[in-house]
Ligand SMILES: Nc1ncnc2c1ncn2[C@@H]1O[C@H](COP(=O)(O)OP(=O)(O)OP(=O)(O)O)[C@@H](O)[C@H]1O
């Protein structure tokens with residue numbers, strides 16, 4: 001149809017967006033559906049967590065947080081995060097370095113392997129450690145003979161957490177390092193820097209925001225992990241309970257204030273992570289890789 | 295510092311990027327590696343720098359075999375095609391980097407490093423920009439910072455990979471003159487890669503023409519332009535025309551006619567005649583010349599390019615005429631190359 005009118009409401013620079021834009025009512029409906037969904041499934045639970053936590057007042061809230069078992073759960077969670085985040089920082093950095101900067105056989109396989117913890121259920125990850133280190137497990141007899149306790153103890157919890165949070169740093173850094181290539185490192189070497197100096201003065205600063213971003217996500221997951229840790233922990237109160245596990249125990253004991261008080265700490269952690277993550281994305285969006293949102 | 299490349303071969307996963315390349319670079323010389331894309335220029339430069347190891351052969355710096363030395367030990371200044379400036383460091387920190395990473399014993403004090411950086415910044419005419427970050431500089435300014443950074447380590451050899459590749463024509467010409475000046479002032483042995491023949495011929499003391507992983511010819515601009523030693527160099531440098539010919543008893547023939555060129559040392563048989571389109575004598579009569587029908591005629595700046603069809607096989611060649619030459623109006627033109635060269639038929 002050669003209707004001359006058509007031109008007037010299809011100016012060139014808008015034609016692309018005009019073609020994909022829905023009509024007004026559809027847009028409004030979609031927006032409302034999204035908002036309602038977010039409200040019911042995300043915001044409401046968050047509010048309830050804090051409401052329940054403070055249901056018997058501020059005093060009860062702090063009292064339940066100062067309970068010995070709760071304090072021990074908080075300490076354990078902090079300890080696990082303090083061990084597993086730096087470990088995965090080193091692992092993730094080495095893996096990303098190897099994959100992004102070198103050519104070798106089996107590289108594609110290694111890349112897939114790094115993603116494995118994302119694709120298997122955390123419970124399975126935990127079970128693998130039981131099969132490996134449990135009394136009937138592959139290394140069980142040997143460990144027992146040498147008096148080493150891994151399962152139902154802190155080492156097992158750390159191992160399970162490290163496994164589950166392994167991909168965060170590596171996946172953030174691989175695309176970033178691949179994009180940056182070897183040029184800067186070669187320049188540093190040609191100027192006389194040692195390999196270590198090139199890494200410290202050039203590679204690391206080039207990826208520092210991506211690294212921070214990966215660590216942030218890694219930390220949030222390390223503190224919040226339930227499935228894998230639940231399998232290997234043994235739920236010994238005051239000894240091998242992390243915060244998420246402790247929440248469950250308290251809740252099962254009908255201690256709503258206690259459970260939600262601990263849960264509120266985890267929720268607070270999530271909120272802080274979210275804010276920092278958003279800030280990082282806003283300021284250094286261009287420097288972060290295109291792998292957001294895991 | 296004199297650099298000698300001796301019988302170097304370089305393979306990437308069995309793919310030969312360089313075959314048996316040898317080259318002597320004189321101390322203090324400004325030398326250009328010129329060749330089409332993929333001819334191995336960057337590979338040769340990286341081998342000299344130590345960013346790659348030769349599959350075979352050796353590279354000498356002076357009398358020392360440098361092939362087994364690491365890039366740090368070689369002390370070369372390398373300027374990368376895309377500059378590779380450290381984006382999180384200021385211009386001054388970029389320039390001072392090579393001094394800062396030295397061993398404690400050889401490392402100058404922080405003030406001394408800063409002083410050197412300012413001095414070099416002066417040399418590359420960027421005084422006052424020391425606090426900027428690379429992202430805040432223009433392409434030409436980044437290029438100069440990259441050069442200053444490479445010179446800060448007082449390199450034995452300066453290697454530049456397409457130093458002006460990413461810049462526009464105007465800036466290129468400016469920087470070209472400026473690089474020559476800096477070279478004359480500092481006297482570093484300098485190797486630079488380019489695929490711009492004008493740049494190579496104008497700037498370099500000697501030009502190395504490369505093709506498909508081999509060095510075709512090494513010489514001054516005059517050598518390369520006036521006496522190319524292979525069909526490739528003939529056609530790669532400047533304009534050239536070629537015609538299949540026959541040599542018989544020291545005379546050059548096209549089809550059944552001698553064209554008046556004597557080649558007493560050429561073996562009899564098939565050959566290819568190369569000449570420059572502008573380097574021809576136009577003839578009136580034709581007893582011993584190349585004659586052809588005008589197929590097309592184009593005005594190119596101050597001259598006229600005429601495309602001629604020669605002989606029964608209608609081979610096309612181009613020659614250049616003065617704009618007002620009467621031959622341009624004719625339908626048949628006869629000429630004889632003034633300077634020419636025969637190469638065996640491929
Ligand atoms: N790291 C590498 N792995 C595999 N092949 C390579 C590698 N580097 C270079 N080559 C190959 O070696 C040949 C020469 O490459 P080189 O980079 O030296 O060319 P060049 O003359 O610098 O070309 P250009 O003008 O396009 O930069 C090319 O065919 C290229 O594909």
Ligand SMILES: [Mg+2]
Nearest residue numbers: 335336337487
């Ligand atoms: Mg190149």
